[in-house]
Every structure is written in C-alpha cells, then in structure tokens.
C-alpha cells in the first residue's frame with residue numbers, strides 16, 4: 162500500500178461522505194411524510210427537527226422543495242461514489258503495477274534451484290492472473306468492506322434511535338445470515354485454491370505445448386497433446402462449476418433471507434401502524450434504511466468470494482516473494498579478474514543421492530585453453546553451471562584468481578565469463594540487439610569484428626535487413642548453426658577473462674567450425690577458454706583435455722598424451738577418424 166495510502170484514505174472519506182448523504186434521503190422523506198402530509202401531528206425526532214426548521218404549511222404547499230433536496234443529496238452521493246471508485250481504482254492499479262514489477266524483479270534474482278522445480282506456466286499465472294485477482298479485491302472489496310461496516314455502524318444506532326422495536330425486527334434475520342457467511346468463506350476459499358492451481362496447470366500445459374510445437378508436429382503428437390490438455394481443462398471446468406454452484410446456493414439463500422427481512426419489517430410495521438404505535442413516515446424511513454443495510458448484506462456473498470479468492474492469490478504470490486534471492490551486487494565496482502581457475506575435489510548433486518560431479522579437480526591458468534570431453538550426462542554442463550554460480554557446489558573448492566568463488570560476489574563471478582550455452586537462447590529482437598547483449602556499449606565496428614570471428618558476418622549481410630533482421634521468438638528464424646554463431650559473437654563481444662563454450666559449435670559444419678577455431682586460436686593467450694565438445698577436432702587444439710565419465714575425471718593430459726594412453730579419448734579419436742576416412746588432421750595449438 163506504500164505510496165498509495167493517501168488515495169486510499171481519500172477514497173474511504175469519499176465513501177463516508179456519500180454514505181452520509183444517502184442516509185439523509187430516508188430521513189428527509191420520512192420527515193416530509195409525517196410533518197407535511199400528516200398535518201404536523203407526527204411524533205419523532207425527525208419531525209421535531211422539521212418543526213424547528215420549516216413551516217408546516219409552507220412545506221405542504223412546496224413539496225417539490227423536499228424532492229429537490231432529495232435530488233441534491235442523491236447527486237452529491239453519486240459524485241462522492243464516483244470519486245471513491247476513481248481513487249480506489251488508481252490506488253489498486255498502482256499497487257498491482259508495483260507488485261508485478263516487484264515479482265518480476267524478484268524472479269530475476271531467484272536461484273536456479275527454484276526454477277528447476279517451478280512450472281513456467283504456473284509462474285506466469287501467479288505474476289498476472291493472481292495479481293489481477295488481488296487488484297480487483299483491493300479496488301472494490303477493500304472499499305466495499307469498509308462501506309458495509311460503516312453502513313452497519315451508522316444504520317444500527319440510527320434505527321435504534323428512531324424506533325427500538327422496529328430496529329430489533331429489522332435485524333432479526335441478518336445475524337444468522339452473517340454466521341452462514343462465515344462457513345461459506347471457508348469453503349469458497351478452499352475451492353478457489355484448487356481452482357487457481359487447476360488454472361495454473363492449464364496454463365503450464367499450453368505454455369509447454371507452444372514451446373515444443375515443432376517436436377509435437379515432428380512426432381505427430383497433436384492428438385496426444387489435445388488429450389493431455391483436455392484432462393486439466395476438464396478439471397478446471399469442474400472446479401469452476403463447483404465454485405459457481407456454491408456461490409449460487411449462497412447467493413440465493415442470502416437473497417431469500419434479505420428479502421424475507423424486508424417482508425417481515427413491512428408486515429410488522431403495518432401492524433404497528435394499524436395499532437397506532439408507528440407513523441407511516443417512520444415505516445417508510447425503516448424500509449429505506451433497511452434497504453441501505455441489506456444491500457451490503459446481499460453483496461456479502463460476492464465480497465466474501467472475492468476476499469476468499471484474493472487470500473489464495475496473496476498466498477500464491479507470497480510463495481514466490483518468500484523464496485530467498487541468490488544475492489550479488491550489480492554495481493560492485495570490482496576490477497576484472499585474470500581468469501585463473503583452480504578446482505579441487507568439487508562434488509555436487511542436483512538431488513540427494515544423485516551425484517553429478519565427484520571430486521573433480523583441474524586447473525586452467527590465465528590465457529590457457531581447457532577442453533572437456535565425456536559421454537552424455539557425465540557432468541560437463543554441470544561444471545560450467547558451477548563456474549557461473551548458477552548452483553553452488555556442496556564440497557571441495559573452486560578458486561578464481563586464488564579466491565574461493567563462494568566468497569566472491571555472485572554477479573562479479575558471472576561477469577568474468579562469456580558463455581555460449583549448449584542451447585543458445587536468442588531474444589525476439591534484431592540480430593544486432595542480440596549480439597549487443599554481450600556489451601551494450603559496443604560500437605558497430607566491434608560488433609562486425611566479433612561477427613566475423615564467429616563467421617556469421619557474411620551470412621547476416623546476405624539477409625535483406627542485414628544486422629537489423631528480426632530473429633523471432635528464441636531465434637526460430639535462424640538455423641541451429643546460425644543461432645550458435647550469433648551466440649558466439651555475443652559472447653566474444655563481452656571480452657570477459659574466461660570464454661566458456663558448452664558444445665557451442667555442435668550445429669556448425671566442420672569447415673565453418675575450423676574457420677571459427679582458427680580465429681579463436683589467434684586469441685590464444687589473451688583469454689582463458691574452457692570448451693566442451695563431442696567432436697575431438699574441436700578439442701584437440703587445447704592446452705589440456707580432461708575426459709569425464711559419470712561425474713568423475715577419468716583422463717587428463719594434452720591431445721598427444723591422451724592419444725598415446727589407452728583410454729576413452731584414444732578410442733574416440735580412432736572412431737571419429739575412421740568415420741571420416743582421410744579426415745582432417747587435428748588442429749593443435751602448434752599448427
């Protein structure tokens with residue numbers, strides 16, 4: 162509410178003023194009836210007030226004046242009502258905008274472990290639909306609840322002051338209705354929790370399907386996907402129906418009770434009039450006042466539903482906000498490192514009992530190139546993720562320039578690496594904007610230079626819009642190899658002390674790969690490089706190669722050393738060279 166309290170208080174004050182004016186309407190009407198039309202014989206506080214204020218004959222001859230006052234009061238109440246709605250809407254929209262920004266900012270800073278468990282569709286739902294539920298509740302229900310409380314708080318004493326017997330009759334059925342409302346909100350809250358979760362599941366299925374659309378088509382999984390969608394969709398609809406049924410039952414019962422209350426007041430009031438103990442004007446005032454009170458009572462069902470929904474939405478939003486952020490200072494002002502990495506006995510598991518890395522040790526000195534080879538699932542990408550501090554290792558040590566990485570600022574650590582991930586992600590922007598992500602301040606000349614190094618400059622030039630070509634969502638309008646090369650250019654632009662290439666050239670043809678490697682080799686000594694690949698031709702130029710298997714380092718040495726020893730590297734080397742008869746001689750740093 163911070164920053165919007167004044168608007169909210171003003172909204173409540175407007176609501177108070179409007180309610181006050183609405184209360185005056187039945188008093189003016191009943192006074193006019195009992196004073197002007199009953200020849201001044203009526204007995205009540207209202208009539209006494211009229212007697213002191215206006216001549217009875219004059220009022221009887223100028224009834225339009227009472228009408229005009231009632232019209233004026235109603236207009237005033239309408240104006241205040243409008244102001245209340247406007248101010249409450251401005252405040253709630255502002256709160257929702259602030260909350261969405263806070264949620265989005267918080268998501269940017271949450272650790273990867275949170276996203277490993279979360280479903281994207283569900284997170285989207287929490288950041289949009291749940292915030293919207295909350296906005297609606299703040300804009301209408303918070304003011305409505307205050308409205309109802311003020312109406313009750315004013316009407317009850319006023320009615321008791323006018324006629325205590327009639328007041329007791331007027332509230333006979335409302336008490337039980339409020340008790341019934343208490344049980345209703347508990348039930349509706351539970352159902353809405355299920356309903357909201359079901360909506361999150363539907364969003365998650367749609368989101369996953371749209372992301373994997375090509376796989377769905379390629380494997381002719383449309384029918385399966387439609388079937389997969391229909392389950393959560395059916396559940397969502399069933400829960401929606403249950404909610405509607407519950408609301409219908411409550412609303413019809415509350416309407417029935419509220420209208421019966423009117424009938425009770427009318428019946429007993431008429432009886433009192435016929436026995437001479439009540440005036441027509443007082444009954445008229447009671448019926449009008451009762452309807453002022455009955456309105457929020459009838460609305461209570463809607464208000465309780467909305468409040469029930471919003472408490473669930475708040476809970477779901479809080480679940481995100483309560484997650485601890487991973488830390489790091491964006492403006493740390495620390496100098497760039499040299500790129501010396503020393504890992505000792507690093508052990509890490511994603512889940513308990515499933516070791517992804519076990520006692521991994523290696524060293525890369527500034528300017529050196531380390532290559533990592535190993536079968537699928539052997540832990541290569543995990544190692545990269547630990548260097549980027551996307552996850553923190555559980556035991557062992559990784560030092561960067563001689564300092565334990567866990568003790569360094571997380572954001573500073575990430576700035577030391579320029580990375581091309583295994584599945585490079587491009588944003589739905591132009592190619593130049595995607596490359597510029599590496600260093601936003603880079604000039605066009607520098608962008609062209611890195612694009613040439615990544616051997617993508619010519620290709621970009623051949624596009625009709627050149628560097629301004631839009632790449633579509635996740636870069637879908639580019640080929641896999643083109644995407645990888647744009648991502649490489651982006652990483653090279655960064656000019657960080659360490660370049661991390663996680664299978665970064667796997668989709669690039671061998672000839673292009675050689676040209677790129679040649680360009681990278683010219684930078685040898687200028688930046689530390691860690692390269693993961695399955696193609697040995699990509700790795701053989703490295704100063705040292707480590708071979709991983711099942712999370713452990715099983716071999717380590719230069720290309721020549723590993724070719725001499727009888728291990729996985731040598732076997733792979735033979736297999737890959739047999740597959741490419743007369744294949745290229747491996748490039749080494751000495752070439």
Ligand SMILES: Nc1ncnc2c1ncn2[C@@H]1O[C@H](COP(=O)(O)OP(=O)(O)OP(=O)(O)O)[C@@H](O)[C@H]1O
Nearest residue numbers: 277511512517536537538539540541542543544583
């Ligand atoms: N986020 C995660 N949650 C749980 N387990 C994971 C996660 N990421 C990876 N793993 C597991 O950790 C192990 C190592 O995975 P990693 O991605 O490091 O392998 P890799 O050597 O890079 O494989 P590839 O060559 O296929 O990319 C695998 O058994 C994998 O199933």
